[in-house]
Amino acid sequence: MATFDLNINGTRKQVDVDPDTPALWVLRDTLNMVGTKFGCGIGQCGACTIHVEGTAIRSCSTPISALEKKKITTIEGLANERSLHAVQQAWIEEDVAQCGYCQSGQIMSAAALLKENKNPTDSEIEVAMSGNICRCGTYLRIKQAIRNASEKMR
Numbered sequence: 001m002a003t004f005d006l007n008i009n010g011t012r013k014q015v016d017v018d019p020d021t022p023a024l025w026v027l028r029d030t031l032n033m034v035g036t037k038f039g040c041g042i043g044q045c046g047a048c049t050i051h052v053e054g055t056a057i058r059s060c061s062t063p064i065s066a067l068e069k070k071k072i073t074t075i076e077g078l079a080n081e082r083s084l085h086a087v088q089q090a091w092i093e094e095d096v097a098q099c100g101y102c103q104s105g106q107i108m109s110a111a112a113l114l115k116e117n118k119n120p121t122d123s124e125i126e127v128a129m130s131g132n133i134c135r136c137g138t139y140l141r142i143k144q145a146i147r148n149a150s151e152k153m154r
Helices: 023-030 086-093 103-116 122-129 139-153
Strands: 002-008 011-017 049-052 055-058 071-073
Touching: 002 023, 011 023, 049 103, 055 103, 086 103, 086 139, 103 122, 103 139, 122 139
Parallel strands: 002 071
Antiparallel strands: 002 011, 049 055, 049 071
8 A cells, every 4th residue: 555646627636555556446435436347457448548748548457556646537527617628518518418428538539639739630539549449339420529629619
């Protein structure tokens, strides 16, 4: 066990966990932040996507020891106090979610894409989102929501 000083959604948190504990389990089990989902456990489905220093990463395969004192953003911290993030708003407008399980990871990946590329092409969207699996197959609505969010953010 070790103590880690974390910056999650702009708030300092200290946790006492094994250094090899995946960030996903620290978020969900230790801090009760259940918006980030477990999907595959090997970093291939994208359900567990969070931002670290603004970059989308898979929290299920990232040890908490790698994140100490780095800026972590989860789905709970994507919106601000007054409004949803443009991607979250576009998700609602496009009625993207079916079962919804993958959506926090999808949204986090889309937000990271639009932070780096304000006006992505369809192929750039497909490449950026290729690591996120939606078992319901809402890929066309996801792409349209990203296009809409892109317009809102410009």
